[in-house]
Amino acid sequence: MTVAGVPRHDAEDLDPVRISEQQFERALCHIRGIKRGLIDFLRKPKRVTIVNFPIELDDGSVESFQGYRVVHNRVFGPGKGGIRFHPDVTLDEVTFLARLMTWKCALVNLPFGGAKGGVVCDSKKLSEKELRRITRRFTSELYDVIGPHKDIPAPDLYSSEQTMAWIFDTYDVLHPGYNNRPVVTGKPIEMGGSYGRHEATGTGCMFATKRFLSRGLIPDRQEIAGASVTIQGFGEVGSMAARAFFREGARIIAVSDSKGGIYCEHGLDPVAVEAFKTEHATVVGMADTLTITNAELLELECDILVLAAVENQINAGNAGNIKARLVVEGANGPTTPLADNTLLERGIPVLPDIVANAGGVTVSYYEWLQNQANEQWEYGQVMDRLRDRMFAAVDAVFDRWQSFVVGEVEAPAAKVLPEGGRELPDLRTVALIIAIEPVSYTHLTLPTTCTPCRSRGGGG
Numbered sequence: 370m371t372v373a374g375v376p377r378h379d380a381e382d383l384d385p386v387r388i389s390e391q392q393f394e395r396a397l398c399h400i401r402g403i404k405r406g407l408i409d410f411l412r413k414p415k416r417v418t419i420v421n422f423p424i425e426l427d428d429g430s431v432e433s434f435q436g437y438r439v440v441h442n443r444v445f446g447p448g449k450g451g452i453r454f455h456p457d458v459t460l461d462e463v464t465f466l467a468r469l470m471t472w473k474c475a476l477v478n479l480p481f482g483g484a485k486g487g488v489v490c491d492s493k494k495l496s497e498k499e500l501r502r503i504t505r506r507f508t509s510e511l512y513d514v515i516g517p518h519k520d521i522p523a524p525d526l527y528s529s530e531q532t533m534a535w536i537f538d539t540y541d542v543l544h545p546g547y548n549n550r551p552v553v554t555g556k557p558i559e560m561g562g563s564y565g566r567h568e569a570t571g572t573g574c575m576f577a578t579k580r581f582l583s584r585g586l587i588p589d590r591q592e593i594a595g596a597s598v599t600i601q602g603f604g605e606v607g608s609m610a611a612r613a614f615f616r617e618g619a620r621i622i623a624v625s626d627s628k629g630g631i632y633c634e635h636g637l638d639p640v641a642v643e644a645f646k647t648e649h650a651t652v653v654g655m656a657d658t659l660t661i662t663n664a665e666l667l668e669l670e671c672d673i674l675v676l677a678a679v680e681n682q683i684n685a686g687n688a689g690n691i692k693a694r695l696v697v698e699g700a701n702g703p704t705t706p707l708a709d710n711t712l713l714e715r716g717i718p719v720l721p722d723i724v725a726n727a728g729g730v731t732v733s734y735y736e737w738l739q740n741q742a743n744e745q746w747e748y749g750q751v752m753d754r755l756r757d758r759m760f761a762a763v764d765a766v767f768d769r770w771q772s773f774v775v776g777e778v779e780a781p782a783a784k785v786l787p788e789g790g791r792e793l794p795d796l797r798t799v800a801l802i803i804a805i806e807p808v809s810y811t812h813l814t815l816p817t818t819c820t821p822c823r824s825r826g827g828g829g
């Protein structure tokens with residue numbers, strides 16, 4: 370059996386909701402004094418909104434649509450997270466993604482809680498006019514649920530800058546007399562979008578990798594310059610990561626998309642690959658490259674493997690064959706828990722998604738700040754701030770991980786190994802610990818009768 374062309378092990382549970390639960394449980398083992406009731410609270414969303422609404426389609430027929438908006442937590446500030454338009458959107462999926470956003474925002478010290486939303490619809494089969502009507506009506510249904518200081522949507526699967534422009538406009542009509550620009554991020558530049566948002570996640574991956582390498586965990590590889598890099602997925606994250614790694618002097622030896630991959634030992638020029646992809650709708654077939662499968666790309670010998678496509682790509686079926694020295698998760702959930710175990714045993718670190726792809730929400734935060742001050746920051750200013758915040762997040766994870774290694778911190782519930790030592794947490798578990806701790810401690814120190822919401826962090 371395969372996962373989108375990649376081998377898998379039949380017995381492995383690939384359900385993203387249960388995977389996220391396992392990862393949460395692993396992190397909890399290392400957090401002292403967290404109370405059972407609080408764990409139950411953090412498992413669940415704070416608020417769930419389900420709406421149904423009818424839309425007239427272009428042919429005059431009427432269809433009923435269902436949409437969700439979930440806020441998982443808002444102890445540090447308003448909810449933040451995307452809105453996806455997809456036929457497979459479910460409340461469970463949106464809920465677990467909202468929780469992931471809580472941890473991501475906490476890890477990079479953003480004054481947001483986690484949120485996510487979606488409308489169950491097949492955007493590929495809908496006209497632009499129909500999508501506009503759905504977006505406007507969905508926004509009207511959420512008119513008192515979202516807001517610049519309540520809950521701030523962003524683009525996600527099959528939603529775009531255009532979708533954000535429609536949401537802003539609809540919300541603005543319903544709330545006249547206020548500066549409503551910060552109600553959504555990922556807007557077009559002319560409507561208050563930030564420079565650098567498009568490349569934020571991919572470039573953030575590069576910054577996170579750069580800092581991680583500089584900490585010296587990978588022998589003879591302390592910088593990106595000269596590193597061989599493979600990238601699975603050549604969409605927004607993968608192509609921008611390719612550009613960023615290339616600028617730092619890396620050799621991009623392979624990239625792929627859903628149709629397959631290309632390999633060139635001497636290195637690919639990401640701008641030329643983008644141009645080819647724009648023309649041919651795939652990277653496959655570019656001149657002077659060897660065509661490979663996605664499964665082959667994952668198992669290539671290289672310094673850095675960037676996963677920027679879909680979930681469960683490294684799993685029990687192929688983790689033993691990965692030859693990269695470092696795996697970087699640009700996508701959400703591309704490595705399964707069983708694969709995490711195998712890679713840990715094999716000494717291949719995984720820079721986890723909540724760190725590696727946090728660049729997107731970080732620049733969304735900068736957009737929100739710019740909108741409130743009615744400012745437009747220069748591109749370089751955005752990137753400098755992004756770099757600093759990504760470096761700080763990696764340092765926090767690395768330092769905490771090291772404290773486990775040198776034994777400063779003893780994990781209360783860590784597995785005792787047969788040879789006497791204790792199992793060390795991987796970087797994902799450490800990142801989650803760092804994210805969960807401040808959220809849970811803040812809940813415990815706040816009086817239970819007030820609405821908790823405190824502001825943290827500066828502009829990075």
Ligand code: NAD
Binds near residue numbers: 605607679726730
């Ligand atoms: P995208 O749709 O722009 O690109 C996805 C790319 O992956 C495309 O090139 C597609 O062809 C390719 N792909 C799809 N299935 C594949 C497969 N089985 N094997 C190889 N390639 C495959 O999406 P994106 O915005 O680049 O997002 C990629 C991932 O990063 C997603 O998991 C997304 O949730 C995550 N992410 C994105 C952002 C962001 O700012 N865009 C932020 C955080 C996380």
